[in-house]
Amino acid sequence: xxxxxxxxxxxxxxxxxxxxxxxxxxxxxxxxxxxxxxxxxxxxxxxxxxxxxxxxxxxxxxxxxxxxxxxxxxxxxxxxxxxxxxxxxxxxxxxxxxxxxxxxxxxxxxxxxxxxxxxxxxxxxxxxxxxxxxxxxxxxxxxxxxxxxxxxxxxxxxxxxxxxxxxxxxxxxxxxxxxxxxxxxxxxxxxxxxxxxxxxxxxxxxxxxxxxxxxxxxxxxxxxxxxxxxxxxxxxxxxxxxxxxxxxxxxxxxxxxxxxxxxxxxxxxxxxxxxxxxxxxxxxxxxxxxxxxxxxxxxxxxxxxxxxxxxxxxxxxxxxxxxxxxxxxxxx
Amino acid sequence: xxxxxxxxxxxxxxxxxxxxxxxxxxxxxxxxxxxxxxxxxxxxxxxxxxxxxxxxxxxxxxxxxxxxxxxxxxxxxxxxxxxxxxxxxxxxxxxxxxxxxxxxxxxxxxxxxxxxxxxxxxxxxxxxxxxxxxxxxxxxxxxxxxxxxxxxxxxxxxxxxxxxxxxxxxxxxxxxxx
Numbered sequence: 306x307x308x309x310x311x312x313x314x315x316x317x318x319x320x321x322x323x324x325x326x327x328x329x330x331x332x333x334x335x336x337x338x339x340x341x342x343x344x345x346x347x348x349x350x351x352x353x354x355x356x357x358x359x360x361x362x363x364x365x366x367x368x369x370x371x372x373x374x375x376x377x378x379x380x381x382x383x384x385x386x387x388x389x390x391x392x393x394x395x396x397x398x399x400x401x402x403x404x405x406x407x408x409x410x411x412x413x414x415x416x417x418x419x420x421x422x423x424x425x426x427x428x429x430x431x432x433x434x435x436x437x438x439x440x441x442x443x444x445x446x447x448x449x450x451x452x453x454x455x456x457x458x459x460x461x462x463x464x465x466x467x468x469x470x471x472x473x474x475x476x477x478x479x480x481x482x483x484x485x486x487x488x489x490x491x492x493x494x495x496x497x498x499x500x501x502x503x504x505x506x507x508x509x510x511x512x513x514x515x516x517x518x519x520x521x522x523x524x525x526x527x528x529x530x531x532x533x534x535x536x537x538x539x540x541x542x543x544x545x546x547x548x549x550x551x552x553x554x555x556x557x558x559x560x561x562x563x564x565x566x567x568x569x570x571x572x573x574x575x576x577x578x579x580x581x582x583x584x585x586x587x588x589x590x591x592x593x594x595x596x597x598x599x600x601x602x603x604x605x606x607x608x609x610x611x612x613x614x615x616x617x618x619x620x621x622x623x624x625x626x627x628x629x630x631x632x633x634x635x636x637x
Numbered sequence: 638x639x640x641x642x643x644x645x646x647x648x649x650x651x652x653x654x655x656x657x658x659x660x661x662x663x664x665x666x667x668x669x670x671x672x673x674x675x676x677x678x679x680x681x682x683x684x685x686x687x688x689x690x691x692x693x694x695x696x697x698x699x700x701x702x703x704x705x706x707x708x709x710x711x712x713x714x715x716x717x718x719x720x721x722x723x724x725x726x727x728x729x730x731x732x733x734x735x736x737x738x739x740x741x742x743x744x745x746x747x748x749x750x751x752x753x754x755x756x757x758x759x760x761x762x763x764x765x766x767x768x769x770x771x772x773x774x775x776x777x778x779x780x781x782x783x784x785x786x787x788x789x790x791x792x793x794x795x796x797x798x799x800x801x802x803x804x805x806x807x808x809x810x811x812x813x814x815x
Binding site: 345350353595596 | 647648650651652654655657658659660661663
């Protein structure tokens, strides 16, 4: 087994299958969790009827989505229309490849994991745009324009924010980053504390990238039809939603790895710590979602260009100078 | 820094709610008691104290119904086996609830207090026929459902001054001998 796993192809195939199955399952039940959590925050019950505590609700939802009529508008570009939901899940899922759960449990230990991560989340805007363009509906196109504007804007602080851990650990590989944190302390509290600010900005940016409240302007559930996904029905629509949840879950996992020391922790094995940290971050994300109102479009852009981008631009030289200074002193 | 405090306050409020008992009443399993004067469900036709049908087939309700969903076939007058007086009977009485607007005008006009609304909450059905109340169903409703208090006379009593009377000039005017 272990010799087989040294072969990168077999290892990728194995962990890929595990990752896809795992991520899909966790995604399904994270919708249950989110609905239950949101319900309790609003003094409601959440799902209760299907199974004990409504635990089988995701299965019921999936069955419902699969039964729905699969509509493609007459004037739509059929190929693109069908490709978009597949790509969006594909891109979201691709991020899972580099998430380091334990030193051995990751699908691909890329030297440029961070680059891969940023590239895929940058690509996330394409399926959105593709889908709305192909559905040939002006309203979904307008929504997609806003979604793309938001996605691209928040790409900037996201990239800049993750440069801080890159400078501090001196590597682009996510597993090396965690290994460095194991040795020198988690980035969230390591001097000069730029990691903390970078974490906040990275977290915000990944929230915005995933189009979640308080940044869900393109697809405001309570006001707009469904934004870029207006013309989608059934499981294709479900795939867009699945991508959103996958993106959110993986953002939490990546934040846990990059800023909170990943598998580093006492007593329990690494995987437990990594999962625990990811879950805590996901709960926090859900908490944020159900606590805040939606930002206005201009407030969104203000937050990005007037606060997040300058802040990260300032963080990078501070971190760089400190890292060089500490290295000169024989420290880090 | 108002927005800063507000941010944390928001988290606090949602966190507090998280540990509070949900205020949901799980409806089909638990049904809350309806208000005392609630009347918006179905209809029932009543029997009088002798066990005779109250409805005399006068068609007032059929005539006043705004959505014209009541259909009555009346019989010619015949002697009542209990009182010996000649009176009418309804041979057939149908209310089609599909278009009922729950205005209760039929109850207000009924001279015999023969029709009332029921207090049972919902009347869902699996087919359109379920929503058509035939005479049998209407008389069965008298036995099987909870009836509301208001008949035509009951509603009339609520009105002060009573319908068709002049409003008294002063509060004490009625007490004086004529």
